[in-house]
Amino acid sequence: MPQFEKTYDILVTGAGVAGVAAAVAAARSGLRTALVEKTVLIGGLATAGLIYAYTPLCDGLGRQVTYGIAQELLHLSMKYGPGDVPAGWRSAGSRKRTRRYGTTFSPAAFVLALDELLLAAGVETWLDTLVCLPVMDGDRVAGVEVENKSGRGILRGRALVDATGDADVAYRAGAPCEEADNWLSLWGLQASLERAREAVSQGSGDLLLCGVSVGASNTGEGHPTGMRKFSGTNGKDVTEFVLAGRVLLRQHYERRQRDGGANSRHNLFPLALPATAPFRTTRRIAGQTTLRDGMAGQSFADSVGLVGDWSKRGEVWEIPYGSLLPRKVTGLLAAGRCISSTGHAWEVTRVIHAAAHTGEIAGVAAALAVQLDTTPDALDVGKLRQELRGKGLKLDLGDIADSD
Ligand SMILES: Cc1cc2nc3c(=O)[nH]c(=O)nc-3n(C[C@H](O)[C@H](O)[C@H](O)COP(=O)(O)OP(=O)(O)OC[C@H]3O[C@@H](n4cnc5c(N)ncnc54)[C@H](O)[C@@H]3O)c2cc1C
Structure with a gap:
């Protein structure tokens, strides 16, 4: 018998x-909504993982392509801490948009703003609650079994979003x-006397936000020679990946601090470590449509959003609704880094602004499905596109053709 049970519209x-x-x-959209999180921090990799760089909302050529909550979150990431929108993006139609429309932010400050956002929206949040198993009604996902300090419970939803x-x-x-699989990478935050002096001389505390990263870049450069790659879906690998990252960080500080002086342990030291395993990739749905290499600039009849490529200027991707829909099960949508995309398309869709x-x-699709008494996979995409447009989102390449 479950220790607790609760039903929502959207889970x-x-x-x-x-x-x-x-x-x-x-x-x-006015629906009873719950959000379930296994840690006690809101924000996932962006906060608990200390990935403090919000990828840009623009195409790299001075044109904004992503709007809506992605833009709202970018600004909220700076509400209680450092970071600035580059000058050209502060006024409409500016011609000085050499820097892209993204920012760095303090993960702790972002958590505070996200807590506030969820509260204001009326979302019921379950922290420290692990989602264990789906509750199935035939091929429809009707809820999840969860585990927290109260024991085992069941949370149900008329539509669910998998944003794990x-x-x-x-x-x-x-x-x-x-x-x-993953190359070994770890991002942390550190205290640096040198940066503190710079902050004082420039009169801005923003420079106190000081990152440290060890291991591989997203292309694998910097992965320790001879070391294997790691899976994020194998319990033992997760532990080994996290511990191996911390070995690299120890070695990094040993080398820096050996010289003493400016880099002594009093002047340069780790301040915060990721509280979640920092895997770039783990598992994603093989959905009804998969975004693949070569699809940049391609139009889809069911396009529901637009994202620019953070790694190169000028490429914009339409997001087909089918990439959020799993196959073989209903009642469920994927969101964030587990939507259906592969290769470089996955590089484009996995990052913060795209997630x-x-x-x-x-969220909009799940709510609309409930309001229309259907499931997300059976939703009329025309109605969904109308709903998204009503919220100010740009859905097609044509929508941004004439924008500045
Ligand atoms: C090393 C590294 C560098 C990166 N660099 C950048 C960068 O510079 N800029 C950028 O924009 N992006 C970067 N990224 C990617 C980016 O941080 C993430 O892909 C993005 O934040 C993903 O957001 P998400 O919400 O889809 O997933 P996540 O942030 O992974 O959120 C998933 C959430 O679900 C929770 N969860 C998981 N399983 C369960 C469960 N069973 N029960 C309950 N809760 C669960 C997790 O605790 C987490 O809070 C980087 C990633 C890494 C690892």
Whole structure:
């Protein structure tokens, strides 16, 4: 017997940026919405993972392509801490948009602003609550079994969003998924006397936000020679990946501090470590449509959003609704880094601004499905596009053709 049981209209699993955007979008549609998170921090990799760089909302050529909650979250990331929107993006039509429309932010400050956002939207948040198994009604995901300090419980939803980053719900419900391995990487925050002096001389505390990163870049450069890659869906690998990252960080400080002086342990030391395993990739749905390399600039009849490529200027991707829909199960949408995309397309869709954007789309779609008494996979995409446009989102490349 479950120790507790509760039913909502919309149930969002995982409170990274995608889950937050999904829950806020659904709650703003007036539906009873719950958000379930296994840690006690809202924000996922962006906060608990100390990934403090919000990827840009623009195409790199001075044109904004992503709007809505992704833009709202970008600004909220700076509400209680450092970071600035580059000058050209502070006024409409500016010609000085050499820097892209993104920012760095303090993860702790972002958590405070996200807590506030969820509260204002009326989302019921469950922290320290692990989603264990889906509750199935035939091939429909009707809820999830969770575990927290009260014991085992059941949370039900008329529509669910899987924003776990790992497609945990979709996978356990039997939806086909795809997995990939990771190079070793770790981002942390550090205290640096040198940066503090710079901050004082420039009269800005923003410089106190000081990151440290060890291991590989997103292309694998910097991965320790001879070391294997790691899976984010294997319990033992997760532990080994996290511990190996911390070994690299120890070695990094040993080398720096050996010289003493400016880099002595009094002047340069680690301040915060990720409280969640910092995998770039784990598991994602193999959905009804998969975004693939070569699809940049391609139009889809069911496009529901737009994202620019953070790694190169000029490329914009339409997001087909089918990339949020798992196969073989109903009642469920994927959002964030577990939507269906692969290769470089996955590089484009996995990052913060894109995760927030697909989160909002999933939240709006889930809410509309409930309001129309249908399931997300059976939703009339025309109606969904109308709803998203009504919220100010740009959906097609044509929507931004004439914008500045
Ligand atoms: C090393 C590294 C560098 C990166 N660099 C950048 C960068 O510079 N800029 C950028 O924009 N992006 C970067 N990213 C990617 C980016 O941080 C993430 O892909 C993005 O934040 C994903 O958001 P999400 O909400 O989809 O998933 P996540 O942030 O992973 O959120 C998923 C949430 O679900 C929760 N969860 C998972 N399983 C369960 C469960 N079973 N029960 C309950 N809760 C659960 C998790 O605790 C988490 O809070 C980087 C990632 C890494 C690892």
